Amino acid sequence: xxxxxxxxxxxxxxxxxxxxxxxxxxxxxxxxxxxxxxxxxxxxxxxxxxxxxxxxxxxxxxxxxxxxxxxxxxxxxxxxxxxxxxxxxxxxxxxxxxxxxxxxxxxxxxxxxxxxxxxxxxxxxxxxxxxxxxxxxxxxxxxxxxxxxxxxxxxxxxxxxxxxxxxxxxxxxxxxxxxxxxxxxxxxxxxxxxxxxxxxxxxxxx
Amino acid sequence: xxxxxxxxxxxxxxxxxxxxxxxxxxxxxxxxxxxxxxxxxxxxxxxxxxxxxxxxxxxxxxxxxxxxxxxxxxxxxxxxxxxxxxxxxxxxxxxxxxxxxxxxxxxxxxxxxxxxxxxxxxxxxxxxxxxxxxxxxxxxxxxxxxxxxxxxxxxxxxxxxxxxxxxxxxxxxxxxxxxxxxxxxxxxxxxxxxxxxxxxxxxxxxxxxxxxxxxxxxxxxxxxxxxxxxxxxxxxxxxxxxxxxxxxxxxxxxxxxxxxxxxxxxxxxxxxxxxxxxxxxxxxxxxxxxxxxxxxxxxxxxxxxxxxxxxxxxxxxxxxxxxxxxx
Numbered sequence: 340x341x342x343x344x345x346x347x348x349x350x351x352x353x354x355x356x357x358x359x360x361x362x363x364x365x366x367x368x369x370x371x372x373x374x375x376x377x378x379x380x381x382x383x384x385x386x387x388x389x390x391x392x393x394x395x396x397x398x399x400x401x402x403x404x405x406x407x408x409x410x411x412x413x414x415x416x417x418x419x420x421x422x423x424x425x426x427x428x429x430x431x432x433x434x435x436x437x438x439x440x441x442x443x444x445x446x447x448x449x450x451x452x453x454x455x456x457x458x459x460x461x462x463x464x465x466x467x468x469x470x471x472x473x474x475x476x477x478x479x480x481x482x483x484x485x486x487x488x489x490x491x492x493x494x495x496x497x498x499x500x501x502x503x504x505x506x507x508x509x510x511x512x513x514x515x516x517x518x519x520x521x522x523x524x525x526x527x528x529x530x531x532x533x534x535x536x537x538x539x540x541x542x543x544x545x
Numbered sequence: 546x547x548x549x550x551x552x553x554x555x556x557x558x559x560x561x562x563x564x565x566x567x568x569x570x571x572x573x574x575x576x577x578x579x580x581x582x583x584x585x586x587x588x589x590x591x592x593x594x595x596x597x598x599x600x601x602x603x604x605x606x607x608x609x610x611x612x613x614x615x616x617x618x619x620x621x622x623x624x625x626x627x628x629x630x631x632x633x634x635x636x637x638x639x640x641x642x643x644x645x646x647x648x649x650x651x652x653x654x655x656x657x658x659x660x661x662x663x664x665x666x667x668x669x670x671x672x673x674x675x676x677x678x679x680x681x682x683x684x685x686x687x688x689x690x691x692x693x694x695x696x697x698x699x700x701x702x703x704x705x706x707x708x709x710x711x712x713x714x715x716x717x718x719x720x721x722x723x724x725x726x727x728x729x730x731x732x733x734x735x736x737x738x739x740x741x742x743x744x745x746x747x748x749x750x751x752x753x754x755x756x757x758x759x760x761x762x763x764x765x766x767x768x769x770x771x772x773x774x775x776x777x778x779x780x781x782x783x784x785x786x787x788x789x790x791x792x793x794x795x796x797x798x799x800x801x802x803x804x805x806x807x808x809x810x811x812x813x814x815x816x817x818x819x820x821x822x823x824x825x826x827x828x829x830x831x832x833x834x835x836x837x838x839x840x841x842x843x844x845x846x847x848x849x850x851x852x853x854x855x856x857x858x859x860x861x862x863x864x865x866x867x868x869x870x871x872x
Contacts, residue, residue, distance in 0.1 A: 376606040391619045470602045485564045485599040513595050
């Protein structure tokens with residue numbers, strides 16, 4: 340089981356095994372980096388620094404891990420605390436421009452029938468814009484549940500709130516996104532069609 | 546006919562179903578329900594859209610720095626390189642006295658640094674203590690307030706002065722001791738393990754929690770004592786003295802026992818000690834409380850402080866013990 344392997348790694352790290360720390364770092368670095376990136380307003384340098392701080396904390400406090408929580412939950416709890424402390428201690432930087440439109444051929448390949456590339460870009464902008472309108476607390480639980488794959492209970496223990504609070508934040512995000520997308524879809528219906536668009540401008544709201 | 550409770554159970558787990566994290570058995574149950582319930586199927590569509598949106602928004606968030614470069618930086622922080630042995634040792638300081646002006650300037654700077662460090666430490670203590678408010682169970686605050694309110698109300702109904710004093714001396718310390726038994730420890734704090742993963746000292750966490758709860762109980766007790774004092778024209782100091790010493794002693798005793806033996810033993814032990822010391826059977830079945838058992842003498846307060854100090858030392862030692870991963 341992966342959890343048992345990771346518990347074994349933490350035991351070895353507690354004993355001073357740097358190779359075990361490297362293995363854990365290789366396993367979790369990208370996930371934690373992705374999680375922190377959204378918490379730190381898309382600041383890559385700050386995210387890299389804090390990701391390393393997490394594993395520095397793991398190196399120093401691996402002996403305190405009792406094995407009651409899953410290793411992933413324990414790691415993300417450290418990440419949450421460090422991110423919260425860092426945001427309180429430093430001035431929040433202006434929100435970076437996350438709507439970077441890369442010329443990603445894969446995105447074109449993912450388009451369903453009848454959806455133009457322009458619509459796909461607009462969809463992504465709309466979704467990202469809708470999510471950006473949510474508070475950091477709401478975005479964080481969405482990230483933990485839908486991207487990092489934690490259960491509601493695990494997300495609650497990571498963030499340090501009751502599980503009911505996590506559920507209400509996730510439900511609020513669903514209602515907010517639903518309302519925003521519905522409004523955007525109706526607005527798009529009124530935009531004039533441009534040459535090259537494959538389908539109708541108005542698609543069913545989700 | 547739509548089964549409302551089945552729909553409620555299904556909707557409760559739909560976010561995790563949409564995220565793909567539901568256990569297989571629960572997933573099968575949800576899918577069985579979705580086949581028969583169009584309402585829940587519609588709700589699932591919303592959750593799937595949200596899950597997709599969140600994943601699309603996070604796409605592309607990967608580290609810029611290659612893994613090896615990142616690991617080398619981390620490894621350097623874990624084990625900084627040793628000083629180069631080939632480098633010449635710094636020259637010895639010349640023998641002689643340094644100018645007095647240099648020493649005076651250093652002392653002034655040192656004093657300023659000490660003051661600044663003290664202020665920073667104080668702010669850190671306040672922040673950690675304040676953070677404990679959210680971590681303590683709401684039931685503790687409510688139970689303390691209810692218990693103290695009931696004790697004060699009961700004391701108000703008693704016909705004579707001695708009765709009020711006895712009720713306060715008996716009830717208030719027990720209420721406080723019950724609360725402190727559930728302040729800290731894996732038995733009562735589900736998030737303790739995760740909290741210990743942070744750099745915050747467990748000693749500071751425990752001290753902050755104790756200060757909060759004891760301060761809260763004492764503040765409520767003082768308010769109730771003031772009310773009694775005004776209502777009955779009694780001496781405030783004599784009323785407060787009846788419970789302050791016992792409250793400090795029993796709270797710290799209960800806290801210490803909870804750390805060593807658990808909250809149940811702590812509550813039972815503190816209650817048994819207090820009952821055996823404070824109660825006596827007089828004649829038939831009537832009970833009398835010896836309110837003078839633990840007046841806030843210096844010895845009682847010193848003993849309370851000693852117990853608290855022991856608890857703070859014990860909790861640090863407890864967290865340094867190697868955990869048993871096999872349990």
